[in-house]
Amino acid sequence: MTAEQLLYSKSAAARLLGVDLEEILDLQVWGTGIWVNIEGQRPRILSKKVFKQHFVDWRKAAARSLLVTPQVFARNTYTVRNETKETRYEVQLLSGCVTCTCEDFAKQRQVFKQGCCKHLYAALKFCGYGSLADYLNTQVAA
Numbered sequence: 001m002t003a004e005q006l007l008y009s010k011s012a013a014a015r016l017l018g019v020d021l022e023e024i025l026d027l028q029v030w031g032t033g034i035w036v037n038i039e040g041q042r043p044r045i046l047s048k049k050v051f052k053q054h055f056v057d058w059r060k061a062a063a064r065s066l067l068v069t070p071q072v073f074a075r076n077t078y079t080v081r082n083e084t085k086e087t088r089y090e091v092q093l094l095s096g097c098v099t100c101t102c103e104d105f106a107k108q109r110q111v112f113k114q115g116c117c118k119h120l121y122a123a124l125k126f127c128g129y130g131s132l133a134d135y136l137n138t139q140v141a142a
């Protein structure tokens with residue numbers, strides 16, 4: 001998995017273009033943008049900036065439906081549940097770094113050294129932070 005594969009995925013393109021995933025026939029990363037070949041349509045080029053913004057916006061939006069519960073016996077540790085999918089992940093907000101037990105976070109950390117999945121966005125919001133940068137800046141200042 002590379003940063004490009006994570007950021008410029010077919011599923012992101014499908015969401016951005018409002019089409020089904022199966023309709024994205026091909027996607028190529030060009031210097032100028034992302035070339036997307038859509039079934040029955042002319043190929044489109046989307047900017048890298050649009051994909052990068054979507055990467056954050058989509059996770060923030062998904063975070064809204066998650067339930068955050070602070071763990072009683074572990075400091076700075078939260079259980080984040082998705083009741084619809086019946087999944088739960090453990091999030092930790094530590095000094096200078098954050099972690100989540102989900103696959104998305106693991107991929108992001110592997111590629112970007114740090115990451116912020118929807119569970120982390122939910123926990124950060126629960127604790128009153130608007131973004132990961134907000135949280136990390138507070139930690140540095142403290």
Ligand SMILES: [Zn+2]
Nearest residue numbers: 100102117119
């Ligand atoms: Zn997560």
